[in-house]
Amino acid sequence: MIEWLQAPEHAKWVELGISIGGRLLGALVLLLIGLKLAKMLANWVGKRLQASQLESTAALFLGRIVLIAMQVVLLLAVVQMLGVPIGSMFAVLGAAGLAIGLALKDSLSNIASGVMLVTLRPFKVGDVVTINGETGKVEMVSIFQTRLRGVDNQVITLPNSLITSDSIINLTPDTMRRIELVIGIGYTDDIDLAKSSALEIMQSDSRVLKDPEPTVLLYELGESSVNLGIRCHAANADYFVTKCELTERIKKRYDGLGISIPFPQRDLHIIDGGGDEKSPALAKAS
Structure with a gap:
């Protein structure tokens, strides 16, 4: 060998x-x-x-x-x-x-968009953002895509090019968020009573911040209701629950005070073959 x-x-x-x-x-x-x-x-x-x-x-x-x-x-x-x-x-x-x-021009576009996100910094890891209709906490910003953790714990993956071409709503920069409720009352209801009742409910809630102070304003005279703007501020962590509970408490308080919350209604008029128009009551009776 x-x-x-x-x-x-x-x-x-x-x-x-x-x-x-x-x-x-x-x-x-x-x-x-x-x-x-x-x-x-x-x-x-x-x-x-x-x-x-x-x-x-x-x-x-x-x-x-x-x-x-x-x-x-x-x-x-x-x-x-x-x-x-x-x-x-x-x-x-x-x-x-x-x-x-x-x-791979789309992938290169994602890379360029990733560089823009890091350079301009519209958000950072840990921020809660709304992008393209999706809301979640930013978990990662990679070269090609950004990953969010949704409110229901789902993973949302967005291409970077989609993020830079759409509006970005960052919900985190401040420590508080404004709660705004628009509630309509009837034209015959007592406006002052409705405003004072809503203001009292907000002031009695410990989660509602004192500064800026809560306010209740008359927004507009709507088609079928007088619309009140009920506004206050709460910490980011308390925002969603506080908003839901304030809505429920105001509705129950208005019910107890006899203050109505109008909803759209339609009257149906039936015209028979002879051209006679029947009122809703007659149409129902017939």
Whole structure:
């Protein structure tokens, strides 16, 4: 066997196999170690960015960008170790990049939108936002998409390009939210009594903030009701429950005081074949 390996016609093949095997082994070791180091370095960069008081969303996003950039550099190093010319590799990557860019223009739009979200910072991780009709707490802003946690604990995933092309309502920046109820009463009801009753209910609720103080205003004289604007402020965490309970308490108080809350009604007039019009009462009797 040794003599066969030492034969001139076989020695070149053995030398070539050793060379290729060495390159493959070296490339594999470089790839494994490089991926580990890239992940460690990206985590370190992310922590340093957060320690520098950079907003957490931007720090996480930039950390992922650094990780992807290092992985690309690592891939080029591995390819070069395998003996593939880098110049030819760049030419192939350029042509492939053009084709991929045309095919994945939507994905590139998501990346550009992700950069805009991190730069302009309309929201950050932990904020409660309403985007494209979806409301939830921001859990993650990645390169391609943003993930929200809905009020019913569902996961909402939105493409970044959709976010930047739509309105963004951030419900978190302040520590309180305004509760606004529009309740209509009858034209014959006592407006002052209705206003004072609603104001008393708000002032007696400990969750309603004293500053700004609650107010009750006459919004408009509607088609079938006098519409009152009942406004107060509550902490973000108390907003939804407080709004629902205030609505219920005001309705029950108005019922007890005999204050009506009008609702749309229609009178039906029936005209018989002879052209005589019957009133609703007659139509019902007939």
